[in-house]
Amino acid sequence: MGLWLIAKRLSLHTTIAFLSSSTSMPTHIDSIRQQIAHAFEQGAHEQALSLLQSLCRQYPNDAEAHYRLGVIEEQIGTPSGARRAYLTCLTLAPTNPTAYLFAGYCLQQQGYHSAAVELYSLGADLDEGILYLWRSNQQSAESQQRSSAASQALRRHLTALHEQSVGDDRRCQRVASAIWTRTHHLAFQFRQAHQQPQLFYLPDLPATGFADPGDWPWVKRLQNAALDIQQELLLALPQIRAQGRPYLAADTVLDEAFAPLAGSLNWTALDLFADGVANSALSVHFPKTLAALKHAPLYGLDDNPFEVFFSLLRPGQHIKPHYGQSNHSLTVHLPLVIPEGCWLRVDDETRQWQTGQVTVFDDTFIHEACNASESERIVLIFSIWHPDLTDIEQQAIKRSFSARRQWLDQRQFPEIPD
Secondary structure: OOHHHHHHHHHHHOOOOOOOHHHHOOOHHHHHHHHHHHHHHOOOHHHHHHHHHHHHHHOOOOHHHHHHHHHHHHHHOOHHHHHHHHHHHHHHOOOOHHHHHHHHHHHHHOOOHHHHHHHHHHHHHHOHHHHHHHHOOOOOHHHHHHHHHHHHHHHHHHHHHHHHHHOOOHHHHHHHOOEEOOOOOOOOOOOOOOEOOOOEEOOOOOOOOEOOOOOOHHHHHHHHOHHHHHHHHHHHHHHHHHHOEEOOOOOOOOOHHHOOOOOOOOEEEEEEEEOOEEOHHHHOOOHHHHHHHOOOOEOOOOOOOOEEEEEEEOOOOEEEEEOOOEOOEEEEEEEEEOOOOEEEEEOOEEEEOOOOOOEEEOOOEOEEEEEOOOOOEEEEEEEEEOOOOOHHHHHHHHHHHHHHHHHHHHOOOOOOOO
């Protein structure tokens, strides 16, 4: 089979679909492509490559032509020509995840490892599935090979980034052995079947579903302030309700069971802090709430708590069983408006919320919640550091998260070679 036909097969098997000016090109382009295919079939590879290069010069905005040129340049052309073709393709089709996969592999094979990993990661942002094509027998061998290389390279890079950021302090061994569950470089198993952190996992951290806050001083203070917090909320709610957001954004990729809640205000969040950023428009209404929270060991990656929000669940809504992100923090609920028929299940234990009584649990255990009443349920939710972590371990975790965030923020598109 001619190499041009191989390139066509690759584009089909990798489901690359380009939106370019090729859709409105003159019909004589088919004649040029036929000449290219014929040249390959006759073994006139240099002539075929020259024709394809000419085609790309004649139609510089044809992303698919540059992609095919990249495939052919890899096989019989020049390394710089392949890089140039793939990167040009990406500039014309920057939302095509498979194009990132092929370009990244090309760069990796030529020794540009850092740039390759960045391209793999940028492509995975668009569709994480490119890292798992190697699992599918329906994919071409070429796609499987590139996907496997991308997955391994990205996992090795991110695991090394974690290890370097944590360092070799013996007091941080539990953090050093932590697993970024979506990108760890080795196979692993969760130690408990019902605990499966979806992002970051410390296997050596004590784990239980519901925690027993016992005589934690900050819990007593928060419960003593519960009535003030409730009154602040009920007074502000008519003014601030419109500032609520769907707790699950419309584009959230989750199990189908969550589809009714994605993008819906049936599960509403009123944020005081979100992703470490204060919401000053709402915070002004809650001075007593914020004052009460100052005594809690709030989890955060900087000086702000990572999240503090009022969770509003409308009547008849069921938050289906799911796992949280990381076990280095625990979730705290302060129930404020709790009709009959509202419950929280963590692992295999179900509890009814009690107004003003703090509930603490590890949300990396499978859990679900339900409002089976005819009224709205409102709970103040925030995260605290796992109480077994030392200050030194907390700082090591912060370094790991910060290093990954910094790397993600600094990724860039490689320059196209002349």
